[in-house]
Amino acid sequence: MDWLADRPERRASPRGLWPEVRAVVMLGVNYGPADDPRAATARRDRAAVSVYAQGDDYHEVIKPRLKALARWLVATAGGDVKVFVDTAAVMEKPLAAAAGLGWQGKHTNLVSRDFGSWLFLGAVFTTLPLPPDMPAADHCGDHCGSCRACLDACPTAAFPAPYRLDARRCISYLTIEHKGPIPRDLRLAIGNRVYGCDDCLAACPWNKFAKAGRDAKLAARQELTAPALADLAELDDAAFRALFRKTAVKRVGRDRFVRNVLVAIGNSGDPHLAGAAAARLADASPLVRGAAVWALARLMPAADFSNLADRHAAGETDPQVREEWAAALLFTSPRSRGEVDIHAAGMDIG
Template identity: 85%
Template sequence: MTDPSALLPALRDEAEKLSFDAVAIAAPDRIGEAGARFERFLAEGLHGDMDWLADRPERRTSPRGLWPEVRAVVMLGVNYGPGHDPRTLQARRDRGAVSVYARGDDYHEVIKPRLKALARWLVATAGGDVKVFVDTAAVMEKPLAAAAGLGWQGKHTNLVSRELGSWLFLGALFTTLPLPPDAPADDRCGSCRACLDACPTDAFVGPYRLDPRRCISYLTIEHKGPIPGPLRERMGNRIYGCDDCLAACPWNKFSQLGRDAKLAAREVLNAPALADLAALDDAAFRELFRKTAIKRTGRDRLVRNVMIAIGNSGDPALADAATARLADASPLVRGAAVWALSRLLPAEKFAALAARHLADESDPQVRDEWTVDQAVIPGRREAANP
């Protein structure tokens, strides 16, 4: 095809047939200051345990650093809007709150075959070489999506679309074809700071700047160690991810419900009982979360999060579920269970448990949970010294 622009209507039609809700073209060299901001982000150590972000950063700061031959980037979006405010679940303290995006099949596995199908169509129709990415390679999807005009990066650092709000999965198709780029979208956040004010852990350093080390999504998914003490109470019953800043965005009022059946939430993950999740062994964890994004986090980190939610529940009836985890093989789980029980049990009962378990505990971090001064964590019941 001699005129690349003539290809665009057919490309958009094919993308729609493959259940993409948005498609636009970005020039690979038009991500503005995103590369410099990313380098500053790494220099400040804000990536925490996400070591892969610092691996060959030059590949991430420019699409051509990843693939020198790329001449255009087709950015695609899939709407996963829940059609309701997911924050209402936070009032049900005996239930775990799972981020909307993780309640269905793993979006990586759903979207990548569609991207590959679109790539095959593009090569068959117009030639060239292609590569496809769905949040699994060194690609700055959000700056590229903003450059393509799919939306703008809001103050919560996520993409905001005028049509679909803050609920978009993104995929990228790199091509050697010289497709003409679309115009970038204007930032329409204005003076609004609803997303910033909604953050339970004050993770935003300022507008458009996030410290992931304080973000509940990072803490519950990426962070490998114990949850930092000052942030535990703020997690509430959020056991995997956090939707608060996304759900607070006023642009969601124009968003239609995500219509993709393959990304629909599984009923069992809409409001799972904390007591049931606390009892998961590795095999049961793998079965329950089969084909979901949660499976990659692993059983121990999820049950750690469940223990924190149990501690925040205020429900003494959940103490048995936490007590059962004091003998867990994972010190990560044992330590979180200790914290949960210190919140739920009267001082004398907690002291009795400490006397029973502390002598046999070899992990120093778990021992610290038993012996830490009870006054350092607001709301924690004061326990007698064992």
């Protein structure tokens, strides 16, 4: 995420992005689910896909609406406009808070009295000197109080303090933005989350008071609500593009997505999924092969995994995948599996 450090002046003020801007119109779109998405994490042979990615790509849904509003504004009052939906150096959450849409919660996302933690944000920049709205009294300010439900819900302890997020530990970052192997010390905590994570958002008590009714065009597709891990592991590039057409998931690419699926398979505890992981040992992507090694080390008996390593590890040319084999063999050794090494303990059994 080096882009965050690029040209920080663009984030310091809207004028750093567009010097001519005089006002910003902030808008929110509800994408709240009908049920608690955390229930999907209990189905270990299935994949948990973040709520926002189960329907059409929100960029493609919201941006045309912003453009329509912007065209109306220009036709009505003149001036020039630019629209943004999470696509530029726009600090949407502080701007939305200043506009009265809600407040930034301890999980760093916007919280609304009307929609809880489930809001997409969009911005219309204009050269018109529009008078600012005064935030309504019940929307401005921080209404989190002493609650820390969102912080405690994070599987990877990605919040070092309230209102601070360590992206390096965030499951959404790890499964979407992170390009290499997922750090081994965080893989178990990922569970079956193959794209993003909703835990901190879903834990927010303000969701209980949110208005029902998710935007229809953002409705979840049935095939993405809890797809089978075994099926997802088989996706080649063409099948990946077909399944996730018009969704946000397509931007992560097939290799990173299947990497995530294999981590979820390793966390499933289901030995019947070992075959799906073993089929990826010959994958063209080193990223996928390495994740398959990790998954198999957690699903197979130690002796069977050792035999598998004899057939595959010696011919591996990628250094990161070779490192995965070495770490996996260490993990499956008797001592790591909790078996008693009598000779190492210095005992003489005669």
